[in-house]
Amino acid sequence: MAVTDDVGAVGAAPALTPKQRRAAERERKRLLKYYSASQWTLIWWRFRRHRAAMIAFVILGLMALMGLFAEFVAPYGPTTRDVRYLSGAPQIPMFCDHNGCSLRPFVHGASTKRDPVTLRAISVPDPEKRVYVAFFTQGERVLILGLFPTRTHLFGLDDRQTKLHLWGTDDLGRDVFSRTLYATRTSLSIGVLGVLISFVLALIIGGTAGYFGGMTDNVIQRLTEVIRVIPVIPLYMGLAAAMPKEWSTTQVYFAMTVILGLFGWPTLARRVRSQLLSIRNEDYVVAARLAGARPARIIGQHMLPSFTSFIIVDLVISFPYMILSETALSFVGLGLRPPATSWGVLLQQAQSIRVIEQMPWLFIPAVFVVVAVLAFTVIGDGLRDAADPYSEAR
Amino acid sequence: MIRLVLDRFVGMVFTMALVSLLVFLIMELPPGDYADRYAFRKYSGTGVNVTEGDIQAIREDLGLDKPLVFRYVDWIGNIVLYGDFGQAFAFETPVTKVIGDKVWLTLGILFATLIVTYLISIPIGIFAAVNRGSSGDYLLTVFSYLGLALPNFLLALILLYFANRWFGADIGGLMSPAFERAPWSLAKLWDVIAHLWLPAFVLAWSAVAYQLQTVRATMSDELNKLSVTAARARGVPETKLLIKYPARLAINPVVSTIGFDVNRIFSELPIVAAVLGLTELGELLLRAYLDLDMYVAGAILLMLTFAIVFMNFVSDILLAWLDPRIKLGS
Numbered sequence: 001m002a003v004t005d006d007v008g009a010v011g012a013a014p015a016l017t018p019k020q021r022r023a024a025e026r027e028r029k030r031l032l033k034y035y036s037a038s039q040w041t042l043i044w045w046r047f048r049r050h051r052a053a054m055i056a057f058v059i060l061g062l063m064a065l066m067g068l069f070a071e072f073v074a075p076y077g078p079t080t081r082d083v084r085y086l087s088g089a090p091q092i093p094m095f096c097d098h099n100g101c102s103l104r105p106f107v108h109g110a111s112t113k114r115d116p117v118t119l120r121a122i123s124v125p126d127p128e129k130r131v132y133v134a135f136f137t138q139g140e141r142v143l144i145l146g147l148f149p150t151r152t153h154l155f156g157l158d159d160r161q162t163k164l165h166l167w168g169t170d171d172l173g174r175d176v177f178s179r180t181l182y183a184t185r186t187s188l189s190i191g192v193l194g195v196l197i198s199f200v201l202a203l204i205i206g207g208t209a210g211y212f213g214g215m216t217d218n219v220i221q222r223l224t225e226v227i228r229v230i231p232v233i234p235l236y237m238g239l240a241a242a243m244p245k246e247w248s249t250t251q252v253y254f255a256m257t258v259i260l261g262l263f264g265w266p267t268l269a270r271r272v273r274s275q276l277l278s279i280r281n282e283d284y285v286v287a288a289r290l291a292g293a294r295p296a297r298i299i300g301q302h303m304l305p306s307f308t309s310f311i312i313v314d315l316v317i318s319f320p321y322m323i324l325s326e327t328a329l330s331f332v333g334l335g336l337r338p339p340a341t342s343w344g345v346l347l348q349q350a351q352s353i354r355v356i357e358q359m360p361w362l363f364i365p366a367v368f369v370v371v372a373v374l375a376f377t378v379i380g381d382g383l384r385d386a387a388d389p390y391s392e393a394r
Numbered sequence: 395m396i397r398l399v400l401d402r403f404v405g406m407v408f409t410m411a412l413v414s415l416l417v418f419l420i421m422e423l424p425p426g427d428y429a430d431r432y433a434f435r436k437y438s439g440t441g442v443n444v445t446e447g448d449i450q451a452i453r454e455d456l457g458l459d460k461p462l463v464f465r466y467v468d469w470i471g472n473i474v475l476y477g478d479f480g481q482a483f484a485f486e487t488p489v490t491k492v493i494g495d496k497v498w499l500t501l502g503i504l505f506a507t508l509i510v511t512y513l514i515s516i517p518i519g520i521f522a523a524v525n526r527g528s529s530g531d532y533l534l535t536v537f538s539y540l541g542l543a544l545p546n547f548l549l550a551l552i553l554l555y556f557a558n559r560w561f562g563a564d565i566g567g568l569m570s571p572a573f574e575r576a577p578w579s580l581a582k583l584w585d586v587i588a589h590l591w592l593p594a595f596v597l598a599w600s601a602v603a604y605q606l607q608t609v610r611a612t613m614s615d616e617l618n619k620l621s622v623t624a625a626r627a628r629g630v631p632e633t634k635l636l637i638k639y640p641a642r643l644a645i646n647p648v649v650s651t652i653g654f655d656v657n658r659i660f661s662e663l664p665i666v667a668a669v670l671g672l673t674e675l676g677e678l679l680l681r682a683y684l685d686l687d688m689y690v691a692g693a694i695l696l697m698l699t700f701a702i703v704f705m706n707f708v709s710d711i712l713l714a715w716l717d718p719r720i721k722l723g724s
Contacts, residue, residue: 328665
């Protein structure tokens, strides 16, 4: 290539000091790397320079990891009850209390006493009793990723009699922190599956409309418009309401992904259609058609790669809608149902002001929803800039 | 212009026909049919032994044994010809009675929300575009992101919580309890209007975030146009110039997306209504779904969608009137 030759000539110029030569050599290598980098590498480089998007990417990555390894990170199971700590406030590990400081973080234990009137066992925080936080503690036996059995959890308390509730417990004594982690997995995975389903549908529907054009396109456009015009959440609610009450958690889960995916395709299908329409008369497409390739192959092999990056951006941007829809549906009791845990299901407990007033920590999953949606949006914006081949960054 | 109106009108009717078919299919979706649920409601707990034959009788009585297509034609025919949306469960009353004056309350909420949305987003969007890169503009971007990320129903919960905490007041609901059963009067109307601002603000939350970005983007483009430069060269005062050239055009995309805003508002309405305790169509829709009261649900879904399609129609006409270029284009 002419470019590399030019740069090579600079590197070989004799009148340079060794230092300059090394700098020139570095520059040459950098440019060589730049010009020989694949499209994806270039996108990644540009994306990396987008600081907000990188931060969002890391946060979302952490969230996904925490959800994926919820069995290990969460000290307790999603339905494990701690009858000694019902509706308990968050326990923040501390280093100091009125008895002095310690290098190991600890929380105050609770001792069970009898209520003087009703003689019922109640738990009373005991500021004299310290329970130390420990890492890699032994606890309930769980299967990580559903495959690897272990009793080790990331953290817990020294004393196995008491439990650590970082974010408090609900009225049944279930650990909010653990439940939030399990919910993260459910909510994010529903988003992923929903987006995948709508992606496949968008490819088929948008592909048909854009590739064939004409009458087919007209009919499909009309139908798409009908689906777009019905308000989404009421539509989802109607479909979700039809789920038989006796369905198991797993069935409801998959039905939800199908429902979300089934009507999430119009925006993406429009993108696919308009892109296909704009390139369907390009020489290479005509050549493929003349060579006798079938439509599916022409679309998949020849046309799609030219705008994959746009599709990925659109996919990332459609995540938040899936997550918000699922949360909203579960929140009103039309989506996932307990004992399943998702952000929406957890927030169902925090529906009235009275509850939020008494147990504000039940609202913590909402923070996760907001952070996840924000992260997806910021990443989408960053990706859009990065995927644009005409943007400046090198 | 008349051609355009007619054209859009035919399109509207066609879309509504397809929508009604889809809504009907959703109504048919839950397992079992109206006869099952009717029999269950009427006789459960009464000790009457209901046989399959009894249910079949109810079914034939209501014409539910006919094929799907006929039932659809019956349903939509009754709606179009007689305004009869079928039977609700509650006390065996017709759907229209259950819905009652809730249609007007819903429309009130809708228009209040639209007004709030545009009153906030248009001026502030223009301001942000004129002061691009300022700290105010930056703040607005952050706010827009939040508008997308914080779902309206969570915002409603947060507002309720703080109102309760700081003022000790319950700001939910659509009217004071005293007026709930009272007939409509001027005092009641005033009370409803006084209660409207909270749902309007909550529902406008994400719509504002979207429209702000739209107005800001169009306004930024328009500000770079030669017409602005020419006007400035002629010495037109800055405020007059802004209103006369770029702002006028920056409103177009807002007008053209009124339908989307209505869609977004109605989409969020049921859940926000449930949180805020608004007794209007959205909340009724949610309850109907939970009870599988499908005639009520279908009627409301149809009404909401019809409002959206109609607002699309209005926005098309409005746009053609505002921007003569569109009329020429069609």
